[in-house]
Amino acid sequence: MKQQKPSKFSVFETELMKTLIEKAKQFQGFTHPNPLVAAAIYHKNEVISWGVHRMKGGVHAEVDAIQGANDNTDGASLMVTLEPCTHTGSTPPCVSAIIKAGIKEVIFAIEDPCNLVRQKSAKTVLEEHGIQVRSGLLEKEAYHLNHDYMYFHQNKRPFIHLKAGMSLDGKIALSSGESCYITNELSRKKVHEMRSKTVGIVIGSGTLVSDNPKLTVRHGYLENKQVPPTIVVIGNKKIDDCHDYAIFESGYRSILVTSNEHNDHPSFSDVWVIPKTTNKIIDWTLFFQKCYENNMYSLLIEGGQKTFSHFLEGGIVNKCSFFIAPKLFGQADAKSVVELTRVDTLKDIFTLKNITIEQYDDDTCITGFCSLKENDTLINNNKGE
Amino acid sequence: MKQQKPSKFSVFETELMKTLIEKAKQFQGFTHPNPLVAAAIYHKNEVISWGVHRMKGGVHAEVDAIQGANDNTDGASLMVTLEPCTHTGSTPPCVSAIIKAGIKEVIFAIEDPCNLVRQKSAKTVLEEHGIQVRSGLLEKEAYHLNHDYMYFHQNKRPFIHLKAGMSLDGKIALSSGESCYITNELSRKKVHEMRSKTVGIVIGSGTLVSDNPKLTVRHGYLENKQVPPTIVVIGNKKIDDCHDYAIFESGYRSILVTSNEHNDHPSFSDVWVIPKTTNKIIDWTLFFQKCYENNMYSLLIEGGQKTFSHFLEGGIVNKCSFFIAPKLFGQADAKSVVELTRVDTLKDIFTLKNITIEQYDDDTCITGFCSLKENDTLINNNKGE
Numbered sequence: 001m002k003q004q005k006p007s008k009f010s011v012f013e014t015e016l017m018k019t020l021i022e023k024a025k026q027f028q029g030f031t032h033p034n035p036l037v038a039a040a041i042y043h044k045n046e047v048i049s050w051g052v053h054r055m056k057g058g059v060h061a062e063v064d065a066i067q068g069a070n071d072n073t074d075g076a077s078l079m080v081t082l083e084p085c086t087h088t089g090s091t092p093p094c095v096s097a098i099i100k101a102g103i104k105e106v107i108f109a110i111e112d113p114c115n116l117v118r119q120k121s122a123k124t125v126l127e128e129h130g131i132q133v134r135s136g137l138l139e140k141e142a143y144h145l146n147h148d149y150m151y152f153h154q155n156k157r158p159f160i161h162l163k164a165g166m167s168l169d170g171k172i173a174l175s176s177g178e179s180c181y182i183t184n185e186l187s188r189k190k191v192h193e194m195r196s197k198t199v200g201i202v203i204g205s206g207t208l209v210s211d212n213p214k215l216t217v218r219h220g221y222l223e224n225k226q227v228p229p230t231i232v233v234i235g236n237k238k239i240d241d242c243h244d245y246a247i248f249e250s251g252y253r254s255i256l257v258t259s260n261e262h263n264d265h266p267s268f269s270d271v272w273v274i275p276k277t278t279n280k281i282i283d284w285t286l287f288f289q290k291c292y293e294n295n296m297y298s299l300l301i302e303g304g305q306k307t308f309s310h311f312l313e314g315g316i317v318n319k320c321s322f323f324i325a326p327k328l329f330g331q332a333d334a335k336s337v338v339e340l341t342r343v344d345t346l347k348d349i350f351t352l353k354n355i356t357i358e359q360y361d362d363d364t365c366i367t368g369f370c371s372l373k374e375n376d377t378l379i380n381n382n383k384g385e
Numbered sequence: 386m387k388q389q390k391p392s393k394f395s396v397f398e399t400e401l402m403k404t405l406i407e408k409a410k411q412f413q414g415f416t417h418p419n420p421l422v423a424a425a426i427y428h429k430n431e432v433i434s435w436g437v438h439r440m441k442g443g444v445h446a447e448v449d450a451i452q453g454a455n456d457n458t459d460g461a462s463l464m465v466t467l468e469p470c471t472h473t474g475s476t477p478p479c480v481s482a483i484i485k486a487g488i489k490e491v492i493f494a495i496e497d498p499c500n501l502v503r504q505k506s507a508k509t510v511l512e513e514h515g516i517q518v519r520s521g522l523l524e525k526e527a528y529h530l531n532h533d534y535m536y537f538h539q540n541k542r543p544f545i546h547l548k549a550g551m552s553l554d555g556k557i558a559l560s561s562g563e564s565c566y567i568t569n570e571l572s573r574k575k576v577h578e579m580r581s582k583t584v585g586i587v588i589g590s591g592t593l594v595s596d597n598p599k600l601t602v603r604h605g606y607l608e609n610k611q612v613p614p615t616i617v618v619i620g621n622k623k624i625d626d627c628h629d630y631a632i633f634e635s636g637y638r639s640i641l642v643t644s645n646e647h648n649d650h651p652s653f654s655d656v657w658v659i660p661k662t663t664n665k666i667i668d669w670t671l672f673f674q675k676c677y678e679n680n681m682y683s684l685l686i687e688g689g690q691k692t693f694s695h696f697l698e699g700g701i702v703n704k705c706s707f708f709i710a711p712k713l714f715g716q717a718d719a720k721s722v723v724e725l726t727r728v729d730t731l732k733d734i735f736t737l738k739n740i741t742i743e744q745y746d747d748d749t750c751i752t753g754f755c756s757l758k759e760n761d762t763l764i765n766n767n768k769g770e
Contacts, residue, residue, distance in 0.1 A: 167734070168707055168751065169555030169722055178731050309715070322553055324709075326737035326753045330694070330725025337554055340715025346563050349552070352711035355747040362740040366553065366749050368711045 009107070009137045012045045013079070017109060017138045020081050021145050023052050029196045029221075030055045033295035035112070035146040037061040039080040041069045041103075048072050060085065062094040066101045074102035081142050083112040083135070084122045095125045105132040109142030113153035148199075151318070152297030155374050157288035162301040162308060162320045163194060166337045171329035172305060177210065179335075186360040187323040189219045191302075194321075196221035198228050198300040200255075200291075204307030205234040214246045215302065229253035231299070233307060234263065235281035241265045257282060257290075281310045288316075309338045312350060318375055320352055321367040323360070394492070394522045397430045398464065402494060402523045405466050406530050408437050414581045414606075415440045418680035420497070420531040422446040424465040426454045426488075433457050445470065447479040451486045459487035466527050468497040468520070469507045480510045490517040494527030498538035533584070536703070537682030540759050542673035547686040547693060547705045548579060551722045556714035557690060562595065564720075571745040572708040574604045576687075579706075581606035583613050583685040585640075585676075589692030590619040599631045600687065614638035616684070618692060619648065620666035626650045642667060642675075666695045673701075694723045697735060703760055705737055706752040708745070 009017075024038035031037075031053055039051040039061035049072075051065025059067070062084050066073055084094035084106065098106060106126055123133045143150055148159040165183040166172050173179035181188075195201060196217045207213065215230045230247045232239075236259045247254050248267040256268040259276040272290050274282040291299070301311050311317050322337070343349055352368025353375075359365075369375050394402075409423035416422075416438055424436040424446035434457075436450025444452070447469050451458055469479035469491065483491060491511055508518045528535055533544040550568040551557050558564035566573075580586060581602045592598065600615045615632045617624075621644045632639050633652040641653040644661040657675050659667040676684070686696050696702050707722070728734055737753025738760075744750075754760050 167555070168737075169551075170553060171555070174728070174731060174734075176730070180731070312713070312715075324751065326740050326751065328697070328723055328725065328735040328737075329728060330697075330721075330723045330735060331728050332721070332724050334728075336715075336717070338713055338715045339717050340713065343559070343714060343716050343719075345561070346559060346565070349559075350713040350715060352553075352713075353747070355711050355744070355749070357742055357744050357749050359740070359742050362738070362753070364740070364742045364749060364751050366709065366711065368747070 008134060010045075013107060013137060016040060016042065016047070016079055017081070017107075018141070020079060021109075021138065021141050023050065024061070024081050024145055027052065027054055032056065032199055033297065035082055035114075035149040037080060037082045039065040039078060041065045041073055041076050041078055043072075043076045048076060057090045060091055060094050063091065063097045066097055066103075069101075075104050076102075077105040077107065078103045079107045081109045081145060083108050083110065084126075085112065086120050086122055086125050095122050098126065099129045099131065103131060105134070107134045107137055109135070109137050110139045110150075111135065113150055148298035151374070152292075156292050157316075158199070158291045158296050159298045160301060160311065160317050160319070161194070161198065161298065162311060162317045163191060163323070164303065164308060164320075164337050165191075165323040165325070167325055167327040167329045169328050169330065169334075170337050171331070171334040172303070172337050173335040174329060175331050175333040175335070179211070182327065183323045183325045184361050184363050187325075187363040187365065190360055190365070191323070192217055192219040192221045194300055195228060197298075199296045199298045200228050200231050200300070202231045202233055202299050202301045202307065202311075203303055204310075205232065205237045205239050206306055207302070207304040208232050208234075208239065208245055208247070209243075211304070212246050213302075214250065216250050216252070227252045228300070229255055229269070231255045231257055232268075233257040233281065233310075235276060235310075236260045236263075238263060239265060257287065280314060284314050284316050305335055305337060305339055309340055312338060312370075313340055313342065315370075315372065317370050318372060319367065319369050321365055324364045324366065326362050326364075393519060395430075398492060398522060401425060401427065401432070401464055402466070402492075403526070405464060406494075406523065406526050408435065409446070409466050409530055412437065412439055417441065417584055418682065420467055420534040422465065422467045424450040424463060426450045426458055426461050426463055428457075428461045433461060442475045445476055445479050448476065448482045451482055451488075454486075460489050461487075462490040462492065463488045464492045466494045466530060468493050468495065469511075470497065471505045471507055471510050480507050483511065484514045484516065488516060490519070492519045492522055494520070494522050495524045495535075496520065498535055533683035536759070537677075541677050542701075543584070543676045543681050544683045545686060545696065545702050545704070546579070546583070546683065547696060547702045548576060548708070549688065549693060549705075549722050550576075550708040550710070552710055552712040552714045554713050554715065554719075555722050556716070556719040557688070557722050558720040559714060560716050560718040560720070564596070567712065568708045568710045569746050569748050572710075572748040572750065575743075575745055575750070576708070577602055577604040577606045579685055580613060582683075584681045584683045585613050585616050585685070587616045587618055587684050587686045587692065587696075588688055589695075590617065590622045590624050591691055592687070592689040593617050593619075593624065593630055593632070594628075596689070597631050598687075599635065601635050601637070612637045613685070614640055614654070616640045616642055617653075618642040618666065618695075620661060620695075621645045621648075623648060624650060642672065665699060669699050669701050690720055690722060690724055694725055697723060697755075698725055698727065700755075700757065702755050703757060704752065704754050706750055709749045709751065711747050711749075 020038040024036040037053040041048040049068030051061040053061045151159040253269045255270040257272045261273045274286045277283045355368045405423040409421040422438040426433040434453030436446040438446045536544040638654045640655040642657045646658045659671045662668045740753045
């Protein structure tokens, strides 16, 4: 990711790239496991056609733009938010289509970190065919557009976002277990938006059994998007295999993650048996491998206390969002959002960085990044959102 | 507080009142026990002179404006943010000065709820002398300007603002007692600003003994302002009368509030002996009487857990501000910001209304109003801040 000097790009080119990033963003939640990409064919500061990648298996943005140009591509330029692919996946490589169309110049924002693509860079292939290539225009914004996809391919692990709804005093349930609707409707709607943008939703056995949530995408965020599978991380616990949990009702994919190979429930689509290690519910490295194999480039951790605590103490959470209702539970034995075992002095406590705050009616959402080395790129790239 | 129709006031008059409210605001923290007031003498849309009340014992805003007009007051108009006084206090009544100056018309924003003044309304006195009087211009904004003074005289009790600094999970100290600097420098600076605007700072015996705070106004907010006295509410507890607490070092007023008449400490300026009632640390009605006698129209409750809880469970807190540091303590036995005894179901929990949020670097401040009947006027008047 070498940032080229901005002077290499004209005002027209910069504005066009901004527009492309906005066009790509409209398909958030639709393109998994592919990234969001938009492209344009233009000639002498005039756009001939636009292209966008709409869903997995659909044409790539570059090909969409070329097709839209109705053969007016010879000698034209192509701009795209991500390095064009050089490999054959669901569709033939975009570089071939670009060469065939007689494009004379390609500008892309950022290189594609996906291994498949990096076997041979687009720049190399295109330049071998006499096509001029420039890159690095609005690189940060383009990273930002696909930050979870980028993070996933750079680090071979999902981007993990923890989301909790709680009271001002950090409680998620009364001592009686009562917990329904701590946060307000607008906050819950925002959670559905977050779900619509993630690849997998994680809960623990406690949440499955006591809350029995649906974990579907509602409030108008579903439409034709893929519903993220629910991943239930239970470690070596046993869950009731006769119970019909609400997550199965939707018919969407559900994955049981257990350290006990005898654990099962007939309704789960998959069972991942992952051994536990000292102090950890499961071996996170093996869990990441499973996520990588399954192209799960982002996870939303939805609860409850034990799952939040396991993930935080595992040092694997990238980002946290706390939705805070303006309520004080005040009960000494109410359930706290987390219970960490390794805190003795103020130096041990968990600190979030690069805080942003949002208000949803009377609820406040505080979002921050955890101190992970891999988070640095994210934070430097526009807070990685 | 009858709101007159806006059409009764010209654009010039409205803009002039806005300016006066801003001028009055500059003396926040200086005028106690008097309200913030500003005035102007004008003639045919041209301002002749400005006046402002700067400190207790200093001239009132109306007289300041009249003096500044250098005898050009005959036939002129006077505008003032608060109903002029009709009584002799530290200074002679303003209505007399207005009559003597030959003013032909007076516009004021809002009536003065202070009993002394209300024995005879300014409108009555002025009209008896042939002076035309209009009122109600920017009444809400004028209420807002002196919301604690207004609240105090309308309800015969101080406006009580609870302020706490805590972690995301609502903790104020580790189980070891360690608690220093949970919130950041900018949050703490804001607290000094809050102190500079309050009339009294309240802490409990736990905070006095374990934190031993100075509770002075620093960070540039002191200047020539009066430093609010520290009120230590200890109930029937005993505090060490040999210990030189930091609150005494400054030499400012300090008040001990105890239910035990044998309780004392030689360094306190005052001791208020107030009996306790069932479930309450002291009788709040008697406490309010003491505050009223002492013109304490606002209190800032600074801690700790027990004091917060006593005031909240007493149902006497008007407003709460929680400064939240982006940290998770996670300890099950860390000290929570409050511990309330009467919470069994979600219906019993304490809810704040009309939330506003502010960000101080990485800290978030959530401010809201408690559900007290007397808060309704405050909330309707621009959130009462």
